[in-house]
Amino acid sequence: MxxxxxxxxxxxxxxxxxxxxxxxxxxxxxxxxxxxxxxxxxxxxxxxxxxxxxxxxxxxxxxxxxxxxxxxxxxxxxxxxxxxxxxLEMRLDNTVFRLGMAPTIPAARQLVNHGHVTVNGRVVNIPSYQCRAGEAIGVRDNDASRRLVQANLEYPGLANMPSHLEFDKTKLAGKVNGVIEREWIxxxxxxxxxxxxxxxxx
The missing domain is CATH 1.10.1050.10 (Ribosomal protein S4/S9, N-terminal domain)
Structure with a gap:
């Protein structure tokens, strides 16, 4: 199905x-x-x-x-x-959503599919990619990608960011610090x- x-x-x-x-x-x-x-x-x-x-x-x-x-x-x-x-929470599409780069998980999946998201500086277009501790999640180095993410950051899907993630809005760069804890789901x-x-x- x-x-x-x-x-x-x-x-x-x-x-x-x-x-x-x-x-x-x-x-x-x-x-x-x-x-x-x-x-x-x-x-x-x-x-x-x-x-x-x-x-x-x-x-x-x-x-x-x-x-x-x-x-x-x-x-x-x-x-x-x-x-x-x-x-499920450590999937790339969900991580992008939890960082506030997209308003919903389907929107985050589209962002990843269209090649706007990078992991450790390389474009990754697979939404099911499993993020690991220490990996840097960023935005592709072009104007269209930056504009899209900046527009999404004004209205994030969830207000609170989980403790295992950090995000710098000025650099449009995030980092995975560990595995999500149950209370943050x-x-x-x-x-x-x-x-x-x-x-x-x-």
């Missing part, structure tokens, strides 16, 4: 706040559709599925990609759920339910 390109607010209404997907907030507080206001009691599977969908839509992943990340998190030491969130999610959802598949 390919990446979701449909109406974002519809997803936000169904799953709750997704800071990476959209900055807009829905006018109606109930899910979309004919039965949006008549909420039924949800099964355990439905609750786990919803948590998984939150993760998928927020970070803009396909089902296949998310399954690959779950398998990778399983091989890591420590909590699988926390390792999964750290893998903006998405409200129970990652253990996501791991449980994939326990039969991964």
């Amino acid at each position: 390919s990446r979701y390109r449909g109406p974002r607010l519809r997803v936000v209404r169904r799953l709750g706040e997704l800071p990476g997907l959209s900055r807009k907030s829905p006018r109606r507080a109930y899910p979309p559709g004919q039965h949006g206001q008549a909420r039924k009691k949800r099964s355990e599977y439905a609750i786990r599925l919803e948590e998984k969908q939150k993760l998928r839509f927020n970070y803009g992943l396909s089902e296949k990609q998310l399954l690959r990340y779950v398998r990778k998190a399983r091989r890591a030491t420590g909590s699988t759920g926390q390792a999964l969130l750290q893998l 903006a998405l409200q999610i129970n990652e253990l339910l996501v791991v449980e959802y994939y326990s039969r598949q991964a």
Whole structure:
């Protein structure tokens, strides 16, 4: 299944706040559709599925990609759920978003795809690139790239920058100082339910 390109607010209404997907907030507080206001009691599977969908839509992943990340998190030491969130947060598109260089993760992905972002001075156009501690994230040395990022910096997606990142607005240069800690993850999610959802598949 390919990446979701449909109406974002519809997803936000169904799953709750997704800071990476959209900055807009829905006018109606109930899910979309004919039965949006008549909420039924949800099964355990439905609750786990919803948590998984939150993760998928927020970070803009396909089902296949998310399954690959779950398998990778399983091989890591420590909590699988926390390792999964750290893998997703350390993606280049998400790091660009958290630095304030783009208003949403889809916008950050486009910024990376179009070759406006550099890692350690070299242009990287792969949104899924895993950022590591000590790497410098910058803007390509041309006027178009700088103007685009400067315009985005006036209205960043999230107000607070995580402790593992630093950014110099005058030089348009950021740095990854380590791995993100759990309390800095903006998405409200129970990652253990996501791991449980994939326990039969991964």
